Amino acid sequence: MNxxxxxxxxQTLLAHSKQPHNNCELANAASATLRNPLCGDEIxxxxxxxxxxxxxxxxxxQSCTICLAAASMMTQHLxxxxxxxxxxxxxxxxxxxxxxxxxxxLPGELAALSGVLAxxxxxxxxxxxxxxxxxxxxxxxxxxx
Amino acid sequence: MxxxxxxxxxxxxxxxxxxxxxxFPILSRTVHGxxxxxxxxxxxxxxxxxxxxxxTRYYSHENANIHRGVHLLSTEATGxxxxxxxxxxxxxxxxxxxxxxxxxxxxxxxxxVAHSYLEPLLQPGDEILISAMEHxxxxxxxxxxxxxxxxxxxxxxxxxxxxLDLATFDQLLTEKTKLLSIVYVSNAIGTVNxxxxxxxxxxxxxxxxxxxxxxxxxxxxxxVQKLGCDFLxxxxxKIYAPTGIGILYGRRALLDTMRxxxxxxxxxxxxxxxxxxxxxxxSRFEAGTPHIEGAIGLGAAIDYLSSVGLPAxxxxxxxxxxxxxxxxxxxxxxxxxGNPRVxxxxxxxxxxxxxxxxxxxxxxxxxxxxxxGHHCCEPLMKRLGVPATARASFSLYNTPADVDALAAALKKxxxxxx
Ligand SMILES: Cc1ncc(COP(=O)(O)O)c(C=O)c1O
Numbered sequence: 001m002n003x004x005x006x007x008x009x010x011q012t013l014l015a016h017s018k019q020p021h022n023n024c025e026l027a028n029a030a031s032a033t034l035r036n037p038l039c040g041d042e043i044x045x046x047x048x049x050x051x052x053x054x055x056x057x058x059x060x061x062q063s064c065t066i067c068l069a070a071a072s073m074m075t076q077h078l079x080x081x082x083x084x085x086x087x088x089x090x091x092x093x094x095x096x097x098x099x100x101x102x103x104x105x106l107p108g109e110l111a112a113l114s115g116v117l118a119x120x121x122x123x124x125x126x127x128x129x130x131x132x133x134x135x136x137x138x139x140x141x142x143x144x145x
Numbered sequence: 146m147x148x149x150x151x152x153x154x155x156x157x158x159x160x161x162x163x164x165x166x167x168x169f170p171i172l173s174r175t176v177h178g179x180x181x182x183x184x185x186x187x188x189x190x191x192x193x194x195x196x197x198x199x200x201t202r203y204y205s206h207e208n209a210n211i212h213r214g215v216h217l218l219s220t221e222a223t224g225x226x227x228x229x230x231x232x233x234x235x236x237x238x239x240x241x242x243x244x245x246x247x248x249x250x251x252x253x254x255x256x257x258v259a260h261s262y263l264e265p266l267l268q269p270g271d272e273i274l275i276s277a278m279e280h281x282x283x284x285x286x287x288x289x290x291x292x293x294x295x296x297x298x299x300x301x302x303x304x305x306x307x308x309l310d311l312a313t314f315d316q317l318l319t320e321k322t323k324l325l326s327i328v329y330v331s332n333a334i335g336t337v338n339x340x341x342x343x344x345x346x347x348x349x350x351x352x353x354x355x356x357x358x359x360x361x362x363x364x365x366x367x368x369v370q371k372l373g374c375d376f377l378x379x380x381x382x383k384i385y386a387p388t389g390i391g392i393l394y395g396r397r398a399l400l401d402t403m404r405x406x407x408x409x410x411x412x413x414x415x416x417x418x419x420x421x422x423x424x425x426x427x428s429r430f431e432a433g434t435p436h437i438e439g440a441i442g443l444g445a446a447i448d449y450l451s452s453v454g455l456p457a458x459x460x461x462x463x464x465x466x467x468x469x470x471x472x473x474x475x476x477x478x479x480x481x482x483g484n485p486r487v488x489x490x491x492x493x494x495x496x497x498x499x500x501x502x503x504x505x506x507x508x509x510x511x512x513x514x515x516x517x518g519h520h521c522c523e524p525l526m527k528r529l530g531v532p533a534t535a536r537a538s539f540s541l542y543n544t545p546a547d548v549d550a551l552a553a554a555l556k557k558x559x560x561x562x563x
Contacts, residue, residue, distance in 0.1 A: 001557070002177060002510035009503075009561055018498075039502045040519040040526070040533050062532045064500035065562070119506055 008115035008122070009065065016109070017065040022058040022075035029056070032135035036124050041067055045132040055079050055086070057133065064125055066116060071129035073110050078133070087137060090130045097127050153471035155545030156464035161457040165542050168193040168449070172542060179512025182550045187332045187360055187491050187538035188516050189382045192446075196386055199445035203438045210434055212411055226437050229444025230427070236447045237377065238368040239394055246400075246427040247440055250391030251359040252282040254378035255326070257393055257430060258355055259286045261403040262376075263324055269295030272321045276301040276309055276338075277528050278331045281521040283357045287326065296323070303528060307334045307483030314343065318350060325354045329361035333520040333536065334493050334529075335466070336485035337365070341372065348373050353399065359383055363540065364462055364489045366455045369394050381439060385540075386446035390439030393430070400426035407432040450541075458541045466492065466539055469548045473537075476555050478563045482534050493520070493534035496555065499562035501535040507561060508535075511554035 026046035033044040041063035049055050057075040061068060078086045096104050097116070100123065104114050116122045166172050169191045174181050183191060203225065209218035211226050227242070234242045248254045263273070273287045277300050284298075291298050299317055302310040318325070325347045330337050340356060347354045355376040358367060363384040369377055376399075381390035395403075405412055405423050409432035414422040423429045450458070469492055473479055478497040496504060501517035508515055517535045519526045526532060537551055 001561075004177075005507060005510045008506070014561075039517060040523065041500075041502065042532075064502035066503070119509075122502070122506060125502065 004115070004118035008119060010112050010115060012109050012112040013065065013069040013115070016069035016072040016112075020059075020068050020072035022056075022079075023060065023068075023072065024058050025060055026056060026058045029058075030136045030140055032132050032139060034128055034132040034135060036063075036067070036128055038121070038124065039064065041125070041128065043067060043071060043128055043132050045071070045129060045136060047133065047136050055083075059129060059132075061129075063128070066113070066122055066125035067128050070113055070126045073108075073113070074129045074133065077108065077110060087134070090134050093130050094127045094134065097123050153468055153475075155468055155548070156461065158544060159457055159461055161454050162461055162541060165193075165453060166544070168195065169542055170194060170197070176512045176514070177510050179510075182511075182513040182547045184537040184539065184543065184547060184551060185514045185516050186540035186543070187383070187520075187536065189388070190363065190385045190540050191542070192387070192442075193385055193449050195449045196442045196445045200387060200438045200442045203441050211437055212428075222437060225441045225444070226435070229440045229447075232444045232447045233392055236367075236451065237362070237394060238370050240370060241397055243425070243427050244369075244394055244397050244400065246393040246395060246430045247435055248378075248391045248393050249389055249436070250380035250382070251280075251357060251378040252286075252380075252391075254376075254391055254393035255282055255355070255357070256286045257406045258324075258376050258378075258395075259290045261406045261430065262353075262395075262399065264290055264294060265404060266323055267294040267296045270321060271296045271323045272299050272319060273297070274299045274301065274317055274322050274325045274327075276327055277303045278307065278309070278334065278336060278338075278522065278525045279326075279328050280332055280357065280359065281523070282359075283326055283328060283355075284524065297321075300524075301327075303525070305529075306485060307331070307336050307525075307529060308485050309336075309338055309343075311343075314346070318347060318352060322347075322350075322352050325352055326357070327354070328357040328359075330358075330364065330489050331483075331485075331522075331525075332360045332491060332538075333522040333525055333534070334483035334485060335488040335491035335538075336483060337361075337487040337489045339487075344373050360490050363450070365459055375399055381443040381446065384443070384446055385449060386443040387436075387439045390436045390443050392443075395426070397426065400430075403429075405432070406430045409433040411435075453541060462489070462539055462541065462543075465543060465545065465548065466490070468545055469537065469539070469551070472548050472552045473555070476552060476559065478559055479555065482529055482531055490540075491536055491538040493536045495531055495534055496559060497563045499558055501533045503562065504535045504555070504558050507558040508551070508554045511550070511557065513551055513554045515551070 029046040029048035043061040211223040353375040362379040377394040382388040412432040505517035
């Protein structure tokens with residue numbers, strides 16, 4: 001198999017796409033929906049802060065492997081981060097990928113997403129969930145992610 | 146679906162098409178280290194050397210503006226531009242060269258009809274009839290027009306097989322219908338619609354018709370007089386010609402009644418500050434300096450198609466696509482979307498949980514170019530219950546070996562995702 005392809009569809013990513021985490025609607029949450037006009041993929045990200053102050057992020061999507069896996073990893077990673085850092089992380093993630101560098105250092109399982117860099121037409125698939133999350137905040141600036 | 150194991154027989158490449166691959170320089174390049182297998186022809190076709198040469202010749206020998214200078218270059222450029230118009234007219238059997246208007250493509254042609262023909266005729270409550278398998282280019286201009294005029298967009302439904310469902314056609318054509326605008330060949334599924342009876346019925350009731358031939362003109366011999374349509378639209382880049390050039394065929398009697406599309410140079414008879422008068426068709430609809438080399442390239446593409454012979458192309462492509470359908474049907478987990486009675490150009494499919502976008506990426510690394518997504522037919526995708534499909538689309542230079550490469554790459558995809 002083409003080595004770039006092998007790196008793109010590595011086990012971590014396939015595992016997340018086959019059994020995505022936090023793949024459900026979230027009642028009484030803020031939400032935002034984004035589409036990738038290139039392929040028609042659509043994702044809705046939900047976010048709310050529980051009474052105990054912990055953030056919960058979930059998503060529903062009709063989308064490709066990359067987008068599903070990115071969303072699944074995002075919901076896990078960002079819910080665990082305290083407030084300003086989570087927003088900052090999402091912004092940085094999107095802008096790093098948009099710059100199309102040769103490599104990107106990403107923490108934990110998210111590192112599996114760097115395989116899209118070899119496939120410029122697929123970068124948006126990885127950033128779409130993060131963009132949707134940022135859109136929630138843009139709609140309601142008082143809600144910190 | 147039950148899979149049979151008997152191998153389908155690949156069609157023989159007829160003598161008329163035996164050497165066409167050599168005419169397309171791009172087909173000898175590699176993609177990700179693999180020979181290019183180009184199966185995205187419904188999106189855009191590759192260009193033969195004859196078209197590339199015609200464009201180059203224009204720039205190296207004839208380049209000048211048209212319909213303006215008295216000098217030789219302008220005369221030659223004007224001649225080449227108008228000669229191409231004549232070739233197109235002949236290719237679709239228009240009654241007169243002036244029935245061919247150059248546009249940017251099928252999309253602009255539809256918009257031109259909406260603006261210059263239909264808009265002044267519409268009253269609130271009037272109806273425009275299209276089908277559920279239209280490309281967005283034959284939906285959105287009408288929606289915008291309906292929003293401006295209070296007209297209503299009506300839709301002929303499709304069956305699960307993705308043929309037109311004509312059970313209610315009679316009721317859908319009413320005295321309020323001001324235009325029937327229908328796709329000949331579906332870009333998303335490959336359905337060839339039996340449009341003749343629909344056009345006949347509309348005509349019998351005095352309803353003007355538009356045929357979207359963007360996916361037909363390169364595969365099926367067309368005769369606008371026999372079809373009896375009032376308008377027909379197509380894009381150059383899907384018929385081996387450059388991008389940015391397309392055509393609107395319009396029956397002259399209707400063109401004569403139509404208001405200009407854009408204003409500017411070359412479309413006027415006289416300009417004063419009190420008012421301006423406009424040229425006759427087709428100039429009335431071609432404001433400003435047009436896509437001269439595009440038109441010349443389109444003329445060359447039509448010469449090329451005619452030299453190979455559209456009937457031979459149609460015959461071969463039909464066999465090739467039947468072979469591809471048989472071959473893809475044997476792949477476990479692969480589902481062909483739509484089962485039209487007559488198919489041309491394209492096969493859309495899904496593969497288990499493998500998203501079409503992922504299929505496209507894996508195939509790309511094998512050198513196989515296909516398209517994935519909604520193919521600018523979101524309402525149709527919704528009707529067929531699939532958010533997106535992968536689509537392989539064929540043209541005169543594709544071979545049974547291309548189909549085999551597609552099938553092999555799809556089997557690799559299945560290993561990864563299924
Ligand atoms: C059936 C059909 N109609 C219209 C169009 C629009 O063509 P263009 O984008 O060249 O204007 C297309 C292009 O895909 C098409 O397939």
